[in-house]
Amino acid sequence: MKKLAKIFLCLTLALMMSLSLMVPAFAAGTCNHSFKRVIVGTYVWYDNITSMGHQWNKGDLLQCSKCGTKVGVAANSTLSSGHHERSEYSSDHSSSNPAKHMYVKIYRCKECLYITDRKSGFTGCTASGCREYQSIKPVPVTE
Incomplete structure (x- = not known):
């Protein structure tokens, strides 16, 4: 009976430890972003990059003050072009x-x-x- 209780306790502890390691991985993706403008109007980035060309964007750069995620917001100036x-x-x-x-x-x-x-x-x-x-x-x- 003691041996069975010891095995059950070890398995329970192992399960709790593995679950505690998984929690930070899920918590990282649940930020309630609070964006602020870092660069206004002059930030340039490229989307839809393929072997044939890319899409050029110009607009604002926003950055989350909590997690640091950066997002570009186009100011209606997107242009597709080939590679140079x-x-x-x-x-x-x-x-x-x-x-x-x-x-x-x-x-x-x-x-x-x-x-x-x-x-x-x-x-x-x-x-x-x-x-x-x-x-x-x-x-x-x-x-």
């Missing part, structure tokens, strides 16, 4: 052979920063820098 590409280049010169190292070229939208394309491969260096960055055709590397 820019490229970013990086290379890894940590290898011992500077004639053969990895490069990564990322093409992303200037406005919403959506990555539209990514290229990578091996390249070499000249006295004035990486061949791929200078748009020089890579020299075949023979080993």
